[in-house]
Amino acid sequence: MTRPNLNDLSTFVAVADAASFTGAAAKLGLSTSAVSHTVRKLEAELGVRLLNRTTRSVTLTAAGERLMSGFAPMLNQLDEHLAALADLREKPAGNLRITSDEYAVETVLMPALAEVARDYPDIHVEIVVDYGLIDIVAERFDAGIRLGGIIAKDMIAMPISPEMQSIVVAAPSYMAGRPVPSVPADLMQHRCINLRLPTHGNIYAWEFERNGRAMEVNVNGPLVFNSLTPIYSAALRGLGYAYMPALLVSADLAAGRLIRVLEEWTPPYEGYHIYYPSRRQMMPAFRVLLDTLRRNRIAHC
Structure with missing residues (x-):
């Protein structure tokens, strides 16, 4: 069997990593058709199908899994050794x-x-x-x-x-005329701005601790974002309570644009x-x- 070209093997690994010809092409700076042609040529040289292709997905065959498990670590080591030449x-x-x-x-x-x-x-x-x-x-x-x-x-x-600290804040315009939460459970009676974790898809439960007692509260509210930036903006606009990194809102607290509540329930963490x-x-x-x-x-x- 002719030894496959290293670049062809690297292209296969990129497709397997991305589970997509389009994604691999973007990463490699090539056209999708060029990536597809390279993988087909590699399969022809090896005499086995490496990838299952459908209109919606790209998955590894048994042969592809074996090649991936054996070659990908070797490619990582090769990249490390080549990068180490930068010492020169x-x-x-x-x-x-x-x-x-x-x-x-x-x-x-x-x-x-x-x-x-x-x-x-x-x-x-x-x-x-x-x-x-x-x-x-x-x-x-x-x-x-x-x-x-x-x-x-x-x-x-x-x-x-x-050390980090996440705290509960709201704008004075939201807090006006509303009772101030004294325990985390009181947040259930308020409009809160939620974070949906982009990776897991779950709504993040707000975490609290006092005197060694930890708890999580699944708050409610009309707004959910998958990023801290719009949550911060929504809090400043008075749209509800937000659970934010203290450093991010420190200037707003000092200027009175935001007010902190439940201070004794949010100690620092690693x-x-x-x-x-x-x-x-x-x-x-x-x-x-x-x-x-x-x-x-x-x-x-």
Whole structure:
């Protein structure tokens, strides 16, 4: 059997990862027809069908699963070794893929990325916003950013932010003439602005704790968003109570645009960490990002 072309194998992995010819084409910067042709050529060379194709989905055949499980880790190792050659360059270079939730991107990751982009123009970073604790190895991410308390124990984790706090706020225009909640259950009598987690599709239950007693409240309201930005805007417009990161609304609290309630029920919790698998050889580009995040955290503690 003729040894398949490495680029053809990489194209197959991209299609399998995306479960889509169109998605793989966008990632690779090729046309969909070119990607489809490459995979058909690879299947012809190997003499087996690798993908099941329908008008709605692309799935792996048994042969495709075997090739994917064997070749994808090898491709990851190859990418790491090639990236490590950047040590021989004047400045580190390479591609990084990071998964993070939306708020961490804005408050923790973006300041670091601004420094990296300025000082290391050959480092390219792709950010995927995701709220779930995904398998970064299987999904071929270099690292993930999540709150410290939910990271798998087999990962290396480094703190990159101070402690966090989520608080309940509303605009004075909403609170006027309405009773102020004294316990979390009182929120059930109010209009609240909900968050639907983009990854899981569930409505997020507001979390509270007092004197070691933890509880969750499934609040009600006419508005549901899948992002913090419109929730913040809706709260400022007086459309109900919102459960927001304290740092995001600190200026509004100081200016009186928002008012905090249930203060004793929302203690601080562990901040954001960057986590990644143990590897014998760390990519220079990734080391640059880690050092920048570490330095920024020290500067803000």
